[in-house]
Amino acid sequence: MLTNSDPQRSGRAFSRRSFGYITSFSTTFVFLIIPPDSKDGVSAHGLAFALSSTVGFVFDAHPGPYLGLTNMKSRGNGTNQLFAVELDTIKNPQFSYIDENHVGIDVNSMVSINSHTAGYYASNGMFSPLKLASGQPMQVWVDYDGTSHNLSVSLAPYLEHKPQRPLLSSTVNLTSVLANNSFYVGFSSSTGLLKSRHYIIGWSFNTTGKAQPLNYTSLSQVIEDVRPKPQTRSHIPRAIIVLVVTISTVIVLLICAVLYALRKKARNNFEWEIEVGPPSFTYKELVSATKGFSDAMLLGEGGFGKVYKGMLQTSKQNVATKRVSPESRQGMKEFISEIMILGHLRHRNLVQLLGYSRHRNELLLVYDYMPNGSLDRFLHGQDRQDLDWVYRFNIIKGIASGLFYLH
Structure with missing residues (x-):
């Protein structure tokens, strides 16, 4: 488990020792995202497979949309030396996400260089969408060729074969990204206001050839253990159930009435900071x-x-x-x-x-x-100046250019 049901938390699992100079690699893993309510598939924020030249980023990385990998000030910084394949379940306009259910390739930033709605291409060439936060296990394949710098990402339902056509394919020079001649590999995930659980069920990673096949028999047992169990029908008398529910409801309402006024102001003040990021200045x-x-x-x-x-x-x-x-x-x-x-x-x-x-x-x-202040100073204020028509026309063109950009 990377993250449990606690809100605004990050969880990570990385190799203890670094690998040497990046050449090629092949990896596959099975993951499971269990949303707060497994019926509607609404979850936050997702998980990522990542390669980094250092593990020191964990001290400054933020949860929420940053997936425990970067923060507001470090995003896009080449010194991050970070590569990731994100499985994101929130649409965040701050990072120009295409939707709330996508796979993306990230280099030193949470703004993906390539992304696609989660799914896979079937053998007939048709695209079949998948819901990442469905509570169902899925498998990902990531293959990188150090010679051609070609990177491909594939996704499929658990126990399905690897699709012949990858979901994403990009050219990424990881040698220049991971410039320290060594790297760590692993996973990171984070929750937001919604309390989701993120699991890596099984993983295979190889730098000298194809990733070794996973033991699906063992993985199926793990999946069975971590997935929510269906509720069994109760044999408790209905009268007792009604009494317990009534008493519990009254207690909950009393507690909510006491806490509501105190929590409402704090919630309104701080929830939005999660979306726009922490303050830029003290x-x-x-x-x-x-x-x-x-x-x-x-x-x-x-x-x-x-x-x-x-x-x-x-x-x-x-x-x-x-x-x-x-x-x-x-x-x-x-x-x-x-x-x-x-x-x-x-x-x-x-x-x-x-x-x-x-x-x-x-x-x-x-x-x-x-x-220079505002325009009205030159037109009507104490600093009023005689502006010729050419000067005024250039001002009008500048204003029009700004309005055109806004619309």
């Missing part, structure tokens, strides 16, 4: 950058709060910090939307959102600082 950093939110650094004030100029002490970068006050008309929903949407926008005519921070009831958004 409150202390922004206080220092804005000289304690001094009036001398104030750029402007609106219905959503005040905006301050600041300089980050580490990078010496000028930034604009919007301090959303508790009395602001901008609530938590708008705050989250601004992070989710603007955090992914990249356009020369749009102000870049650099990150955010939270402190008690305060919400802070950090943007690129625009030294």
Whole structure:
């Protein structure tokens, strides 16, 4: 078992000793994902087969969508020296996932270089989808040719033959990815708000030829032991069952009534951070950058709060910090939307959102600082200037370009 039913947890199983220089390898494994409710197949977040030049990443990796492999700051960093085949059961727009049930090939990041809806190609060439979090065992094959750098991934139901046509095929130079001339191999998984269980039932790995066949007789017994047992019909008198259920229901309702008010606020405040990632800046950093939110650094004030100029002490970068006050008309929903949407926008005519921070009831958004200020200063303010038609037309084109990008 990689992860049990605890929420927001990661679980890993890696080789104790590293392998030498990466050449070719062949591996196959049988896995099982049991969702909280095996009837609807909703699960979080998934598991991954991974190769890494180090196992030190476990100290900084996050659960949830990061599958216990990376975190918000390290994603996409070449120093990760990480390769993974992910089996993901959540659609996360942060990583441009195609759906909530897919297989992906990851290199130094949770943004897959290639992905496909989970399933397999039958002998007649037709694609048959599979539900990863169905509570049913499945088998994966991963083959890598160190000469051609061709990597193929196949998936099939348990006890089915390996499909002739792979689900995914990509060219990946693992020699450049795993640059330390050695690597560790294993598995990682994580849960989110949903409490799922992830199992690796059996595994075979070979660097000198085809992976050895698995012992399906032994694996079937393991699968039988870990899968939820069907409920047997009770012989307890119905009157006793009704009494026990009634008493239990009353107790549960009393407990829920006491805990509801306390937990509701905490749940609303923190659940969303799991989706957008941890804060990009500490409150202390922004206080220092804005000289304690001094009036001398104030750029402007609106219905959503005040905006301050600041300089980050580490990078010496000028930034604009919007301090959303508790009395602001901008609530938590708008705050989250601004992070989710603007955090992914990249356009020369749009102000870049650099990150955010939270402190008690305060919400802070950090943007690129625009030294020239806003357009209305040049058109109507004290800095009003006579702008010729060519200059104004270029401004209009820039605005139109930004609006076109947004739509």
